[in-house]
Amino acid sequence: MSQSTNPTTQFQTDANRVTADVDRRSFLRSSLRGYQTTRDATQERFLNYESARIAAGDAKWEAIENLDVYLAQFADKLEARGATVHWCSDSAEARDAILDIIKKHDAKSVIKSKCMTTEEIHLNDLLEKEGFEVVESDLGEFIVQLRDEAPYHFVFPAMHLKKEEINTLFQEKLKSINTDDPEELTMVAREVLRQKYLSADIGISGANFGVAETGMISITENEGNARLTTSLPKVHIALMGIEKIIPRLEDLALMLPMLATAGTGQHLTCYNSQLGGPRQDDESDGPVEMHVVLLDNHRTRLLADPEQRDALRCIRCGACLNVCPIFKNVGGHTYGTTYQGPIGSVITPHLRGLKDWKHLSHSSSLCGACSETCPVKIDLHHHLLRNRRDAAGKGQGGLAERTLMLGFTIVMRRPWLYRLTGRLGKLGHVLTKPIHGTRIDPFYAWKKTRDLDDPAKQSFKQYWKSRK
């Protein structure tokens, strides 16, 4: 996961390394198989899962196509209930807004519940540099934080680690007992984190949805860490991308089961909480201040694309990662992005620049498993194609690609050249057979892992003639 190299090289290097690690790959595959079995059973219980997908997708369309109206309504309602809303155009503004709040309260320690958006703006790095203790409370996030790693998967952050590795980590960093029992390991983390909730001054959370009608954020979780994070510290800060909006409270009755089913295969996750404002006059606990930090960070650039604004409907369930043959083979860290897998490959070029991230559009077999599984019906694999098209259109295809395509154009326009190329190809195939897949093979990169069948004795053209 070298940060300094360019993203394309890093992707290729890491992909090669991970695909060679057969043991880790089969470990990943078996855990994703488990997910698929559970999810299939939960989908079965629906009266009509396909129609539910269309209805859920519709809710997000309504929100995205009227985002200005709903976002303003969301902010106004929240503020009417005593929360403060911060509008941030980019990562730097969001980091500053959060740091300001923390400093104003003279806080020492910060407890966080899972929030991928904080990864996007690299919040932890900043807060630690400023001397604050920042603790991730989601078990998976806690584990990767101890390892000083990025989350492997935006729903299952530590899915790449085996229990033995977590045992070693806990013994080293937490002086824990020697155990590789998942239950005992979980209890070790529970004990450590309990005290952190009670002593933390600031709780930072994300938001899965922002309800425009009522001015509430909705948080989905299984562990209870987000509930504790938003209940005990005296200040609650929620960081939320502007695309998380849904129009009405009742929409959650559909979106929450869809998120759970697609995300983990549960019919509903353990806690689905809606938070609208700090502690009110007639309430006995909760934070005295609530801040909602709204982040654009180039989401409006994606919104401006009439074909691909579709991708802003994403509810970050992670289903497209779980079914993606590329994710299963190259793993989460290889992407080098906050959001991995197909959805990450679609949106990262928009959020961080097509030039550096266009290679992600090629990390796809275009099999369409992602689009097929998406609970809000985002046309993911076609968006990958659109990104390829856009990169090529801007002349960003790279020298090799451009040369190849130029050659292709020349050949395809000249029947005689086409025939000649066909014959030369056959000849080349025979001649390079002895060196197939070796370093001196001109097509080494492609042929090192692939066999090439002998071409048919008769070309299609010859066959067609002989038919008459």
Next chain:
Amino acid sequence: MSRDAILGRIREALSVKTDAHVREVAKQSSHSLPVLANGPDGRTQAVKEFLPFVGESLEDHIAAFNVLSDKLQTEFIVVPTIDSARQTLDQLRQKHQWERVGIHDHELVQSCVDQLPVEFLNTSSNYDAHELEKCDVGISGCDALIAQTASALVTNHSAGGRALSVLPPHHVVVADASQMVTTMADGFAMIREKHHEKWPSFISFITGPSRTADIERVLVLGAHGPKKLTIIMISE
């Protein structure tokens, strides 16, 4: 101002209409299945018509709630009267050796716990979270029980604040059969009616005891919240 800048960028972006083909793809179903009208009513209807079916009658709802509770490892106990709820709570006290119990000002909760020989912490007014953390159990009311998902719907009014139902290692919900509703949408509607748009700052659907599967996908209960969830429903 950033608000105007962001809203301005959104308006500018939306001045170009969504590509018709992309919009169409999201509507298509290869199975030619029913699609409901656009808009909020269509979605509320979708929850009833597309999500799992749990019957119409209270008996059906209780049966559905029971099946899911088993799967979730929620202890769901149906008792006939308040008196039997009292007895059930006393049995739980003995079994789990409760000494300190978190409660709140809630009619049903109060009448169920009034004879429990334990030390109480009431969270309905200012309380110390460290004291609540030492409680063996938190006993709360709820706004509704959701048959479709086997959830208890709570707010900080019906559950003694935000923390009573999540900080102690065991959460007990006492409810009345009249609180059983079909879907989460029905639950929201109940809260809407009760508070007349003056929403509580905290609403939560509690669906089973706290859990995690972050280590090798092995299910572990009690990650951060309660390891046990008991729902006692009084049927008469």
